[in-house]
Amino acid sequence: MVQVLERARLAAGDAIFSRVAGPDAAATRSRIHETPGxxxxxxxxxxxxxxxxxxxxVGGLRALLLQSWHPLAMAGVAAHSGYRGDPWGRLQRTSTFLATTTFATVDDAQRAVDAVRAVHARVQGTAPDGRAYAASDPELLRWVHVAEAQSFLVAHQEYGRRPLDARECDEYVAQVGAVGRRLGVEDVPRTRAELDAAVEEARPGLVLTDAARDAARFLLVEPPLPPVVRPVYAGLAAAALASLPAWARPGLPEVRVPARLAHPAGASVTRLIRWALPPAP
Structure with a gap:
């Protein structure tokens, strides 16, 4: 029985890891964690x-949902990210960037930042409301940054194995802000209170557009996953939806898990993922 469980754990871990980190996941992980420097x-x-x-x-899903409320950010995602045509590729690029800037050598991390800034310089266009947008716009960069940072922190405090204390929360905001500044973010929050205030300050310009509703449906209800996996994914989706600020939930599609079960479902699925994935070197 123990061997059967271990084989199941390894198979599940390999499947999750390859989806998140790509076909060269093992090599990428080795480079990030084991390169000296x-x-x-x-x-x-x-x-x-x-x-x-x-x-x-959970935090990644929450970040995408929250970011989509900015109409210009959502216009850029819809036109340039390929989230429908290549959702796993986008996930793999994002997760590799986060892992590289968090764990890799300073040279590797800086190369990752430079690559993203080069992409941002090319992403521009016109939103459906007629306004021009550019991914390098300081306002958009700041919104994407604060939405991600708040989402990752909120999810960790709810579902992380070792939640941070108040001092560590402020330290996290400062550390993730250091990466944000290298990406071109201006007026970076330095504490959790400043981070939450920055999200609230953006509310007057936030609108749930048709493109945002379409993206939310794709993320929450129609993920590109086999039917057997969807009930497990629904636990993550419910947790992400429930963890959004109250003002950011109306208008988003309902998920298969009732709201009252969102937290226990999210906790169970997070523990399952933690059990399946191999620990970092």
């Missing part, structure tokens, strides 16, 4: 605890 952040620091935890599966 200085890092931007010390081992075991808050940013490494947050970004290395299974709660990021």
């Amino acid at each position: 200085p890092r931007w952040f010390p081992a075991g620091s808050p940013i490494q605890r947050v970004h290395g935890d299974a709660s990021m599966f």
Whole structure:
């Protein structure tokens, strides 16, 4: 029985890891964690605890849902990200960037930042409301940053194996802000209170557009997953939806898990993922 469980764990871990990190997941992981050299952040620091935890599966979904409320950010995603045509590729690029800037050598991390800035310089267009947008716009960069940072932290505090204390939460915000500044974000929040205030300050310009509703349906209800996996994914989706600010939930599609069960479902699925995935080196 123990051997059967171990085989099941390894198979599940390989499936999850390859989906998140891509076909060369093992090589990428080895390069990030095992290449000798200085890092931007010390081992075991808050940013490494947050970004290395299974709660990021909830946090990542929450971040995408929250970011989509900005009409210009959503217009850029809809036109340039390929989230429908290549959702796993987008996930793999994002997860590799986060892992690289959090755990890899300073040279590797800086190359990852430079690559993203080069992409941002090319992403521009016109939103359906007629306004021009550019991914390098400081306002958009700041919104994407604060939505991600708040989402990752909220999910970690709810579902992380070792939640942070108040001082560590502020340290996390400062550390993730250091990466944000390298990406071109201006007026970066330095504490959790400043981070939450920054999200609230953006509310007057936030609108749930048709494109945002379409993206939310894709993320929450129609993920590109086999039917057998969808009930498990629904636990993550319910947890992400329930963890959004109250003002950011109306208008989003309902998921298969009732709201009252969102937290226990999210906790159960997060524990399952943590059990399946191999620990980082």
